[in-house]
Amino acid sequence: METTTQLMETTTQFLQLFVFLLAAFTGFQIITKIPTLLHTPLMSATNAISAISLVAALVFAGATDKGAVTTILGTVAVFAATTNAVGGFMITDRMLRMFKRDTRKSG
Amino acid sequence: MTDTARQTLVQIAYLVASACFLLGLRGLTSPRTARRGMGLAAAGMVLAVIGTLLHHDIVSYQWIAIGIVVGAAVGAPMAIFMPMTAVPQRTAISHAFGALAVTLVGVAEYYLFTHRLGETGQMNEHVRMVAIGFEVFFGSLTITGSIMAFAKLQGLIPGKPMTYPFQNVANIALFLAGFAMFIYLIIDPTQSTVFYMMIGAAVLFGVLFVMPIGGADMPVVISLLNSYAGLAAAATGFAIDNTVLIVAGALDGASGFILSILMSKAMNRSFRNVLFGAFGSQPNAVSGAGAKEQRPVKSVTAEDAASVLAYSKSVIFVPGYGLAVAQAQHTVRELADLLKSRGISVKYAVHPVAGRMPGHMNVLLAEANVPYDELYDLDQINPEFEHTDVAVVVGANDVTNPAARTDNKSPIFGMPILNVDKAQAVIFMKRSMAAGFAGVDNELFYLDKTLMLFGDAKKSMQALVTEVKAI
Structure with missing residues (x-):
């Protein structure tokens, strides 16, 4: 039943x-x-956002009482996901800063 | 704090984070709101991470701290120092990192899952296995597929398609074998040998399926891998019952899917053709065009071309990947500034496949301080060519070929092109008369109004700057 x-x-x-x-x-x-103009930042942004898998990795890395295997797998996953989260948001912002309307002052 | 209270806080954090991601992406619909949107998305991520640290399963923070510190130490310099021409490679390698994280989580999940199978209360193990299997299968093939795409874009391995007999048959067979193992696991989740064999098959498939795809097709491949990485992340959400992962994965998957369709369309190719076609491996496809190449073209000096430009009223630049290769973006902008100071209207026509990933050329031009309101996409700019005095094509070829519109025997027939031939005059900057990527002769060269300016893109562009200044 x-x-x-x-x-x-x-x-x-x-x-x-x-x-x-x-x-x-x-x-x-x-x-x-989203305009084609911003498709490259879009891809790096969605890539950064999907690094939210970090939250799953954290739980494995922190649950040390469940054994070494899952802790190690979790820690490497935390590393890989953090690389994307940090790198992804930073390079997206770096690109978006370049899109300017008027360049007379810098040109 | 009780477990229920903690769990409530974690779920609230995830809910807010999901909203931040959606609003963040909505910000990307305009360059003016994009940065604010992304700031919001990043804040959502931080909130979700802090919320997760409250999770009752976490008993030690030591390994978490190490993972985060090392990850940030690797990720930040990659973002700060990466040249914009290398953004496609960085994107490819970050898909590999994302997929690696997801796959490892999946393996850890499976490991715990098989060790708990004997216990009671594990009812829907078959359904769980669908999520874990999907996550690990797509995750593993995305890892190696992305590493291959990275190596091709970085030039570590030849960008040319690598082909051998029965390649497609072998690849499909391998994929089906992996998939069969996946199905077998759903029926009997305890078969851990099959689980690791499935990972092996997927890892190998990732390598083999990108191998025959040429460097110029990478925009489609990157987008597709982006989609896979997203779907694998969403599957993780299903496996561990985490809604913020499902939401983020769905967004990533949808975005990659849309971009790969757009790229395929812009290249006049079907998905199937990109993945199984090994385009460019048949350079003899248009051998008939050889006879036409004796026709005369009008070759001009930089001085002549400069005077045509300087006495025009409107100019459209048509940049292609050759421009980025020659690193001539800044010189183009310099020329554009000179023309603007003479009261000439300047626009840029950016074809969707002008770079090595979707939207890449826009980023390269923005980096060279070209204002984004001068950048136009295909649909916006095509009606403008007929009212334009001069179109300057630099580093592009196939995307300007009128044969795509007129000659139904041409292999590029039907491909969306920039209607450069409708401009009053065309200055075509080109190294030599060699055919473009598709191996097709370009009708545009032989038109009466086309002036060919031969030479290295950057040197020719610099010569134009000097000559326009002298006028």
Whole structure:
């Protein structure tokens, strides 16, 4: 017989799919409005944003009581994701700073 | 703090972070709001990280600190010192880093998952395995695929397509083998040998599938890998029940997908053709064009070209990747400033594939202090050519070929091009009469109104600057 936990888990899994669907749809709507002018910053920005996988890595790196394997995997993942989060947002900002309307003063 | 209170705080942090990411991307719809938007997205990221540190599973902060410090120490210099011409490579390698993080999380997740399988309360293990398998499969192939793309763009391995017999068949077979292992794991998640074999297959597939793709097709490949990295991140969200990861992964996946479609269209290629076509490996595709190359062209000196420019009323520059290779962006802007000071209107026509990744040429010109309101994309600029006195093509070729509009036998027929031939006069700067990337002769060279200025792009551009100054 089905337990309450099982039912709840199924509900959660469907909720996750709803979240994915809505986020992908909203993303489509926003991203198609982004001008080609900013497509390179867009790619480095989404790359930085997806470094949010850092939050998953943190939990493994910090759960040292679960054994060395997951701690090591987690720590390397924290390193890789932080590289992207820090590097991604910084280079995006560096690029966006270059887009100026009037260059008379610097030219 | 109780676990429930902590969990509530973590979820609030994730909710706010998700909103920040969406608003941040919306900021990118205009250059004026872009920086503010990205600041917001970065703040969202920091908030999500701080929130996660409250997670009840975290008992030690030592390894977290080490990972973050080393990661920041590697990431920051890469962002600060990377030349803008190398942004495509940096993007490729960052996809590899992102996919690595996701894959390792997936492996750790699987490791704990198989060790807990005997316990009670693990009901939906098959469903969990779908998420973990997807995450690890796409993650692994994105790691090696991105490293290959990086190596090609950086010139560590030849950018030319590398082909061998039965390549496509072998690649598809390998992919299907990996996928079959994935399906097998969903049925029986305890088979850890199959799990690691699947990773091996995906890692190998990543290498083999980028190998036959040429350097000029990299915009599509990078976008596609961007999409995969995003989808793998979203799968992580499913596997560990983390909504902010699902949201961010979905955004990344959608963005990469849209960009790869746009790039394929701009190159007149289907997805399938880019991935399995090994374009450029058949240089004899248009051997018929050889006979036409004896036709006369009008070759001019920098002095002549300068006077045409100086006495015009409107000029459109058409930059291609050759301009970036010659590092002539600053010289173009110098020439543009000179022309503007003579009261001439100046615009830039940027084709979507003018660089090595989507939007790359815009960044390169912005770096050379070209104001962004002078940069026009294909649809905006094409109606303008017929009211323009001079179009200056520098470092571009195929994207200006009118055959794409008129000659249905041409291999580039149907490709969206810049209608340079509609301008009153054309100055075409080119090293030699060699054909462009597609190996097609350009009709534009033989038009009466086309003036060919032969030589290195930067030197020719500098000569034009000197000559215009002298007038």
